[in-house]
Amino acid sequence: MGLWQRLMDLVVLEKDKKPDMRQFRARLLEAMADGILTDQEVDDLEAIKEKYRLTDEDIARFGFAAYQVAFRAAFEKGSYSKRKEKELLRIENYLELSDDKRVRRYKQQIRRMQELHEIRSGNLPEIEVPGYSFKKGEVAHWAAQVALIEGIEEPTAAADAPPASAPAKAQASGIRYKKEPLPNGKTASQGKLIATNQRLIYWAEGKTFLLGRELIRRVEFYQDGLHIVADAGKTKWCKLQTKGDIELTAEIITRGLNLLTPRDGA
DSSP: OOHHHHHHTTSOOOTTOOOOHHHHHHHHHHHTTTSOOOHHHHHHHHHHHHHTTOOHHHHHHHHHHHHHHHHHHHHTTOOOOHHHHHHHHHHHHHTTOTTOGGGHHHHHHHHHHHHHHHHHTTOOOOOOOTTOOOOTTOOEEEEEEEEEEEOOOOOOHHHHSOOTTSOHHHHHSSOEEOSSOOOOOEEEEEEEEEEESSEEEEEOTTOOEEEETTTEEEEEEETTEEEEEESTTOOEEEEESSOOOHHHHHHHHHHHTTOSSOOTTO
């Protein structure tokens, strides 16, 4: 039974009587349940509007709820595709929500998923850092103002190890997140931390360090900063000076430096 027939079954077929709008809303949401609005579904809905003299205002009462259903259907697992985005834009336009401020945060979520998708596909952002001269073939992927923190006790080997119950793959490699803020310490200096395809650079007046990727064992990402674990006593703690998207930061730095493969001794 098509959408049109199901909608017809909801109404009392009297000339001047409108359908039960609560049930109409349920069927409209049903049409959005797969995140796709087909031409046939559009035709059916338009026919209902015409037959029962429904106004755009009648339908607008349910528009945002319908959009939310479609969004969840398309992106509930967090995976992005251009096809899904195109389908959701079609729904947004049909429901006349292009200027609805409530839709903006959903669009922001889509943009973020798109960014993550591009990064994980190997398409890292390339940025300029005015005033800094990079080596030939070196590309900057990320930069932020940070405070270099000292006086933080390094975790012991046992404390730093992944839990015994963690899957072997997760123990061996991957992006490391900590759910807490950086431990307390003393600010030694403030400057810019730059991540390139070859190294991490801390650039500040009077205090600079360069860490090639061959020295970096891993980078751990906290809510507000990074713990760069490196060889030869070069481990660093860096606190971000402005709030940012730590997941995007982690993906860019880890993939840009090719740190998903574990280093010897890591």
